[in-house]
Amino acid sequence: MSATPVLTVSVLYFGLVKEKLGMGRETLEVAAGTGVDELMRELAERHGIEDLGAGSLRVAVNLEYVESSRVLVEGDEVAIIPPVAGG
Amino acid sequence: MPSSRRWQEARVFAISPEPIDMAAVTEAVADEQAGAVATFGGMTRAHNRGRRVIRLEYEAYDEMAVAEFRRLAGEAAGRWPLARTAIVHRSGVVPVGELSVAIAVSAEHRAEALAACAWLIDSLKHVAPIFKKEHFEGGEVWIGSLADCEHE
DSSP: OOOOOEEEEEEEEOHHHHHHHTOSEEEEEEETTOBHHHHHHHHHHHHOGGGGTGGGOEEEETTEEOOTTOBOOTTOEEEEEOOOOOO | OOHHHHHHHHTSEEEESSOOOHHHHHHTTOOTTOSEEEEEEEEOOSEETTEEEEEEEEEEOHHHHHHHHHHHHHHHHHHSOEEEEEEEEEOEEEETTSEEEEEEEEESSHHHHHHHHHHHHHHHHHHSOEEEEEEETTEEEETTSHHHHHTO
C-alpha cells in the first residue's frame, strides 16, 4: 500500500483563538482528501480549541466562508473565524 | 483622472490602522449622477451593557474583510440603483469618541441611498471578519465570545 499523499495548508487564527494559542498562523501537513470538518477535529485535539466554543467558530478558505464539507487542496489558506464584531 | 480621485478609488474599501476621515470617505462616493449621499459612522461609546468602556481594540482579517466589503457593495448595487459605495473600518485601538467604521453610499435619490447604507452596516456586522476586544473598567472581553455572553 502506498503512503497517502500529503498536502500543505496554512491555518490563520484571530481574536480570542489567536490570543489563547499564542500564534496567528501555522503551516500544517494533512492527508489528501482531508475536509474542513476533519481539520477542525484535528486542531481541536492538538490545541484544545473546542473549549473556545467551537460551535461559534466559522471557517473561511482562501478568503471565503465555506461549509465544513469543503475538501482541502494544496496551498489552501484556512482561517478560523471566531464571532465577528465589526461596526 | 486627477490624483485625488485615484487616491479615493484606492481607499474605497479598506481596513485602516489610522483614524478614519469621514469627509474623505464621503467625498469618495461623489458622483455627478447622484443627488443623494447617505453615510453611517460607528463610534466607540463610553458605556456598553452597564460597563464603562475605556477603549475598543479591533483586529481584522484585512484581506478577507476588504473582499467582503467589495462583495457587500456589489450585492447592495444589485438590490438598489446605486452610484458608488465606500466602506472603511478601523483596526487597532479605537479610543472612546473615535470612528470605528464609516460607510458612504451615493444614489440618484435619497430613499435608495438610505436603505442601502442601513443594509450595508447590518450586513457588515454579521459577515465581515473583524473582531473586537472591549477594554472596560475592571477587565477586558472579546465581544461575541462565550466569556462575553456570561457578562450578559
